[in-house]
Amino acid sequence: MPRLGADRRHEVRFTLNGRPVEGEAEPRMLLTDFLRHVLGRTGTHVGCEHGVCGACTVQIDGAPARACLTLAVQVEGAEIRTVEGLAPAPDRLSVLQESFRAHHGLQCGFCTPGILMSLDELLSRRPDASEDDIRHQLSGHLCRCTGYAPIMKAALDAARRLRGEGETAADA
Amino acid sequence: MELAGQTWVGQSVPRVEDAALLTGRGRFIDDLATRPGTLEAAILRSPHGHAEIRAIDVEKARAARGVVAVLTGRDVQALTSSMVVGVKAPLECWPIATDRVRYVGEPVAIVVATNRYLAEDAMDLIEVEYGALPAVIDPLAALEADAPVIHPSLGRNLASDRSFRYGEPEAAFAAAPHRVEIAVRYPRNSCTPIECYGVVAEYDPGEDSYDVLANFQGPFSIHAVISRALKVPGNRLRLRTPPDSGGSFGVKQGVFPYIVLMAVAARVAGAPVKWIEDRLENLAGAVSATNRATRLAAAVERDGRITALDWDQVEDCGAHLRAPEPATLYRMHGNMTGAYAVRNVLIRNRVVLTNKTPTGLNRGFGGPQVYFALERLVQRIALELGLDPLDVIRANLVPTAAFPYKTATGAILDSGDYLGSMEAALLEGGHAELLRRRDAARAEGRLYGIGYTAVVEPSVSNMGYITAVLQPAERKKAGPKNGAQATATVAVDPVGSVTVHVASVPQGQGHRTVLGQVVADVLGLRPSDIRVATDMDTVKDAWSIASGNYASRFAPAVAGAAHLAATRLRDRIARVAAGQLNVRPEDIVFRGGRIGSASNPENAVPFTRVAAATHWAPGTLPEGLEHAIRETVFWTPPELAAPTEADEVNSSLCHGFIFDYCGVEVDRVTGEVRIDRYVTMHDCGRILHPGMVAGQVTGGFAHALGAALYEEYSYGADGSFQSGTFADYLVPTVMEVPEPILLHRETRSPVTPLGAKGVGEGNCMSTPVCIANAVADAMGLADVTLPLVPAVLASHLHPAETAPKGRPAATAPALSGARQLFGEGTAEVAAPAQTVWDMLLDPQTLQTVIPGAHGVEKVSDTHFKADVTLGVGPVKGRYRAEIHLADLVPPRSVTLSGETSGALGFGSGRGFITLTETEGRTILGYRYEAAIGGKVASVGGRLLDGAARFVIGQFFASLARHAGGQAGESRPGVFARVRRLFGGAP
Numbered sequence A: 001m002p003r004l005g006a007d008r009r010h011e012v013r014f015t016l017n018g019r020p021v022e023g024e025a026e027p028r029m030l031l032t033d034f035l036r037h038v039l040g041r042t043g044t045h046v047g048c049e050h051g052v053c054g055a056c057t058v059q060i061d062g063a064p065a066r067a068c069l070t071l072a073v074q075v076e077g078a079e080i081r082t083v084e085g086l087a088p089a090p091d092r093l094s095v096l097q098e099s100f101r102a103h104h105g106l107q108c109g110f111c112t113p114g115i116l117m118s119l120d121e122l123l124s125r126r127p128d129a130s131e132d133d134i135r136h137q138l139s140g141h142l143c144r145c146t147g148y149a150p151i152m153k154a155a156l157d158a159a160r161r162l163r164g165e166g167e168t169a170a171d172a
Numbered sequence B: 001m002e003l004a005g006q007t008w009v010g011q012s013v014p015r016v017e018d019a020a021l022l023t024g025r026g027r028f029i030d031d032l033a034t035r036p037g038t039l040e041a042a043i044l045r046s047p048h049g050h051a052e053i054r055a056i057d058v059e060k061a062r063a064a065r066g067v068v069a070v071l072t073g074r075d076v077q078a079l080t081s082s083m084v085v086g087v088k089a090p091l092e093c094w095p096i097a098t099d100r101v102r103y104v105g106e107p108v109a110i111v112v113a114t115n116r117y118l119a120e121d122a123m124d125l126i127e128v129e130y131g132a133l134p135a136v137i138d139p140l141a142a143l144e145a146d147a148p149v150i151h152p153s154l155g156r157n158l159a160s161d162r163s164f165r166y167g168e169p170e171a172a173f174a175a176a177p178h179r180v181e182i183a184v185r186y187p188r189n190s191c192t193p194i195e196c197y198g199v200v201a202e203y204d205p206g207e208d209s210y211d212v213l214a215n216f217q218g219p220f221s222i223h224a225v226i227s228r229a230l231k232v233p234g235n236r237l238r239l240r241t242p243p244d245s246g247g248s249f250g251v252k253q254g255v256f257p258y259i260v261l262m263a264v265a266a267r268v269a270g271a272p273v274k275w276i277e278d279r280l281e282n283l284a285g286a287v288s289a290t291n292r293a294t295r296l297a298a299a300v301e302r303d304g305r306i307t308a309l310d311w312d313q314v315e316d317c318g319a320h321l322r323a324p325e326p327a328t329l330y331r332m333h334g335n336m337t338g339a340y341a342v343r344n345v346l347i348r349n350r351v352v353l354t355n356k357t358p359t360g361l362n363r364g365f366g367g368p369q370v371y372f373a374l375e376r377l378v379q380r381i382a383l384e385l386g387l388d389p390l391d392v393i394r395a396n397l398v399p400t401a402a403f404p405y406k407t408a409t410g411a412i413l414d415s416g417d418y419l420g421s422m423e424a425a426l427l428e429g430g431h432a433e434l435l436r437r438r439d440a441a442r443a444e445g446r447l448y449g450i451g452y453t454a455v456v457e458p459s460v461s462n463m464g465y466i467t468a469v470l471q472p473a474e475r476k477k478a479g480p481k482n483g484a485q486a487t488a489t490v491a492v493d494p495v496g497s498v499t500v501h502v503a504s505v506p507q508g509q510g511h512r513t514v515l516g517q518v519v520a521d522v523l524g525l526r527p528s529d530i531r532v533a534t535d536m537d538t539v540k541d542a543w544s545i546a547s548g549n550y551a552s553r554f555a556p557a558v559a560g561a562a563h564l565a566a567t568r569l570r571d572r573i574a575r576v577a578a579g580q581l582n583v584r585p586e587d588i589v590f591r592g593g594r595i596g597s598a599s600n601p602e603n604a605v606p607f608t609r610v611a612a613a614t615h616w617a618p619g620t621l622p623e624g625l626e627h628a629i630r631e632t633v634f635w636t637p638p639e640l641a642a643p644t645e646a647d648e649v650n651s652s653l654c655h656g657f658i659f660d661y662c663g664v665e666v667d668r669v670t671g672e673v674r675i676d677r678y679v680t681m682h683d684c685g686r687i688l689h690p691g692m693v694a695g696q697v698t699g700g701f702a703h704a705l706g707a708a709l710y711e712e713y714s715y716g717a718d719g720s721f722q723s724g725t726f727a728d729y730l731v732p733t734v735m736e737v738p739e740p741i742l743l744h745r746e747t748r749s750p751v752t753p754l755g756a757k758g759v760g761e762g763n764c765m766s767t768p769v770c771i772a773n774a775v776a777d778a779m780g781l782a783d784v785t786l787p788l789v790p791a792v793l794a795s796h797l798h799p800a801e802t803a804p805k806g807r808p809a810a811t812a813p814a815l816s817g818a819r820q821l822f823g824e825g826t827a828e829v830a831a832p833a834q835t836v837w838d839m840l841l842d843p844q845t846l847q848t849v850i851p852g853a854h855g856v857e858k859v860s861d862t863h864f865k866a867d868v869t870l871g872v873g874p875v876k877g878r879y880r881a882e883i884h885l886a887d888l889v890p891p892r893s894v895t896l897s898g899e900t901s902g903a904l905g906f907g908s909g910r911g912f913i914t915l916t917e918t919e920g921r922t923i924l925g926y927r928y929e930a931a932i933g934g935k936v937a938s939v940g941g942r943l944l945d946g947a948a949r950f951v952i953g954q955f956f957a958s959l960a961r962h963a964g965g966q967a968g969e970s971r972p973g974v975f976a977r978v979r980r981l982f983g984g985a986p
């Protein structure tokens, strides 16, 4: 890794949701701040800045990661995906997003981007993920609104649909 | 005129809010653009629970890169006045510490800089000299005569003491065959929304006015508090809210002191200032629910019927009495008899101040505290009288025929079928099977118990209830306060499309969706035809002091007001349509996007055409009709009258009913509580959106589960705050929260426009005590305390453990209540003992080997001062240390004692070092004990032991390297350092 001057800004380039992006960051700048305030992609949220709540979860080279525990300069050259990259088109939702809507898997929606990024990674890596797998993946996220039950329903339904086993049906 | 068909209300339509939130296009406060030149603030906060501020030196911070302004309490006081306090007492309430700090996390200084990173850098340069004062944490201890006094102006810690009497309680107690009494404590917790506070403030010196954007949630009565504190009339405080807010549960009411602070900071800095709270600030300093110590006694008949209650509540509001406190204590005043028909009541309410975070709104608001006492008491009555707890509940529930029922303390329970709901819950939730499961588990020797609760959930607060804290005469002087004005505006534009605005300020509750349903039904449109705005602007929108999102007022009051506004607009439009269609207005129906004649369906025109008419051709309107463009409704229920002379208070408009029961098992070895089944029956009146009602119940249940099992604001006896991260303050995850069984009854409220009642807070009232009752039943405990953490329950299961061996006997005057650390170890250094000894006493060497040391100064042979930067977990900071050496036996042993302090915390400790030489090498043995307080204790608690071991290990490793490298030199040679840098062998 190249040496970086603590007080200097450095050019950081990476791929964000399939497109090249670049900006300047001091070495200490967090990836969350870089995404949100340098690049203006505010979909990734900050709930604790100490790695517990999961709201800031993004995918770095395909793996879920806490953007609040990552420095912007660390992702030089990486492939990053954020919640802004999930929908297939601006006016359409992905299967996972659609299930969240159908099952009321969100209320304030502040925890949601991180949860979607974690589940998206799980379901693309393990289409046959079991209820336990999903629960385990979600255990790294805090949601204060939903009580989790609707999130579990949404995730299970999305998994089913992604496996081609039936349509989203709202629970009520 | 025929009413529009009720097609949308009652359906779980998809939420209009979701598409943006699911794709990262939400507009939360920190997502919004600010004006160019907007500065950012960081807040220096107190590391002490109680201390006087002797001096603050901000000069270095002022000179730091990027800094535009630094404000202390004095600067804020110069431009503001104290925030109003809700009791008649000589108390002030400032948003920043002035002469003393009273809780860990209290603001001490504000740094405004070009960005947050630079503001935080500068914050580290502020030097505050504190003089620690004894702290008081426990509310009952705070009442004692010799307790440290937190507000000298008050002269004691008791801020309010009122007694109430209803019916003939003394006679009832004298006549009753039984008196059953309990003493309980309700702990401190907070609902911690995942989004923290945010404020962007700006000051216009030309108009002497403030413009503030904040994720405030209401009540907007606080607007008056803020403008008074800022010394401007209300119309010179423009308060706006962002379109989205990431949860609140009451907590975001508590952002208002920061609105004052940032408004002043913007004024001083001469530019807009933005502040986004971080999680440590939020946990330590935002707002928590009150903790309460309650004694409750009941006069009880042989069949379990309660004839009188005697309450003695001591409410702990923390370090300041912030508006609207002591509202937590009075919100339930009309409901002190819960779901029961008890006619005789005594109440003594005391409010005390302690060295803890100031309290404020939190989901449940007073309900959890009241029901924990009341429903524990009901279980105790059953136990003491040998009755089935269900029979005690049945004997006391308000009878179905009695509604509307006026409680002894003045609430009017509007409607319900408590007994019917309870019996249905037992049947539908599988109570009989649960009893069998319990019996089977117990037969196997397992600890299984069942708990019950019956709860009345009040919603739509009477703005006047808090005045019950005043004596009737004081109330009279202040003028009556009552009601709960809800507002809604419905308007049509020139193409006939419909816009709705309400001052409800949701934080994720889906208000926009529900209002679309409500208004669509009235106007015969689809919800997607209606555009709803729920954000607020106090300059442009219709609002009242009751506006905002609290007290579960949306469905019963706000949605009702929107219904009324839409109905009035519809009636106007109907008159226009009647003229156009040549029928009587009574004959008009709104259906399927068209307005037509009920008797002749062919005779109809599109809604948009008629609705647009007053924009385009006002001249064609029927006589007497000015317009059909916009209707704003202010609705307040007449039932919400001011408290009476006799202190009767109808504290809330409507009252839902909840009956909960659960089966739990306690692990015999670990003390862990597992919830086998949780059944919750709600009667919240008419259900407007079943999916959202379910979401409110499961969400409230999760909050309540956290309060019951995990969450607690934990304080040391010295006031240090010990739960400053989500690793210390344990919020339940998906692994801990079971899915409750949800049941519903619908008894419509006769006092709300749509028949709906609130539903969002009930489980926070019913669930903690329901689980506590079940655990008490499982373990045969008379008293249980929340949270029911395994460590506490295990202490009932196992005999007390003996203290672990090997800890040094306490010698240092440990800081009472702070985090205690102990450790010991050895290290080997390749040098003779005398060399090592010399190094240990040499400031230059120490500076090289102490991890993070910047400067070590020798004051005398036995006194050193050091400046050190250390990181513990997420907090890295600079500390000043004073070290004293004693019992020197050169070159064999020495005792070090010291104190350290810095912005992030303080500590004291003692270490004992021995040196043993063998074959030119020295074995160093060390033992230490230390006590840590302040921010490091709040956030790094669980990391401290490891961090201390690591730092001390580094110290000795470095010492060893140093000794080996210079072979007898007492100063590090340049050559040696260069060689190390390039990886040469030392």
Ligand code: FES
Residues within 6 Å of the ligand: A045, A046, A047, A048, A049, A050, A051, A052, A053, A054, A055, A056, A057, A066, A067, A068, A069
């Ligand atoms: S913000 Fe990154 S885990 Fe909470």
Ligand code: FES
Residues within 6 Å of the ligand: A105, A106, A107, A108, A109, A110, A111, A112, A142, A143, A144, A145, A146, B194, B246, B247, B508
């Ligand atoms: S939806 Fe609000 S925190 Fe999860």
